Amino acid sequence: xxxxxxxxxxxxxxxxxxxxxxxxxxxxxxxxxxxxxxxxxxxxxxxxxxxxxxxxxxxxxxxxxxxxxxxxxxxxxxxxxxxxxxxxxxxxxxxxxxxxxxxxxxxxxxxxxxxxxxxxxxxxxxxxxxxxxxxxxxxxxxxxxxx
Numbered sequence: 001x002x003x004x005x006x007x008x009x010x011x012x013x014x015x016x017x018x019x020x021x022x023x024x025x026x027x028x029x030x031x032x033x034x035x036x037x038x039x040x041x042x043x044x045x046x047x048x049x050x051x052x053x054x055x056x057x058x059x060x061x062x063x064x065x066x067x068x069x070x071x072x073x074x075x076x077x078x079x080x081x082x083x084x085x086x087x088x089x090x091x092x093x094x095x096x097x098x099x100x101x102x103x104x105x106x107x108x109x110x111x112x113x114x115x116x117x118x119x120x121x122x123x124x125x126x127x128x129x130x131x132x133x134x135x136x137x138x139x140x141x142x143x144x145x146x147x
Contacts, residue, residue, distance in 0.1 A: 003031040004140075008108035010038050010099050010129065013070035016146035020114035021074045022081050023144045027110070029082030036087045036106050037074045040098035041067035067091075096132040103139055111139050114146035 009024035011017040021037060028035035067090035075088050087106075091098045103111050113133050134141050 004028070004033045004110045005031075006034045006036060006106055006108045007031070007110045007112060008036045008038060008099065008103050008106060009074075009112040010040065010095060011070055011074045012039060012095070013066065013073070014116070016114050016116040018074060018077055019146040020112055020144045021077050023142070024110075024112035025078035025081035025083040025086075027112070027142075028078075029084065033110075034085040034087065035078055035083040036089065036102065036108060037071050037078060038089045038091060038099060038102050039067040039070045039074075040091055040093055040095040043092060095129045096136070099129070099133060100137060103137065109139055110142060111137055112142045112144060115143050116147050 004027065007024050007028040009021050011021050024037075025035055027033070071088035071090055075086055078086050089102060091102065093101075099111060099113070102108070111133060113129055134143060
């Protein structure tokens, strides 16, 4: 089996998602692969009910400015983890849809996500990214134990 060429990782700015970035960056560095870091976000005027339910976590997924900051911080972590070829994207949309579309467009051969969200309030509202990605991805998936 050939080494991975393009590793895609999703992050929402949380500490646990940054652990997934660290793992993806190390894998990309070892394989000499390009690392694509993606943060999905909702438009600035997102559903008020969702923002109320998410509380303090809402800032991580609403508006492009926080998403741009998130991928910038993730890029810094990836460099420290040894990745050298890094792309960052902030994309409006549902996390699962964004990750699947970017994986297809970038021809990613490994998609990395953290395991958090399977049993959280945010996971129940926004959907479980790890579970949905594992079920519907057309590429290899690594679910990193980050909790």
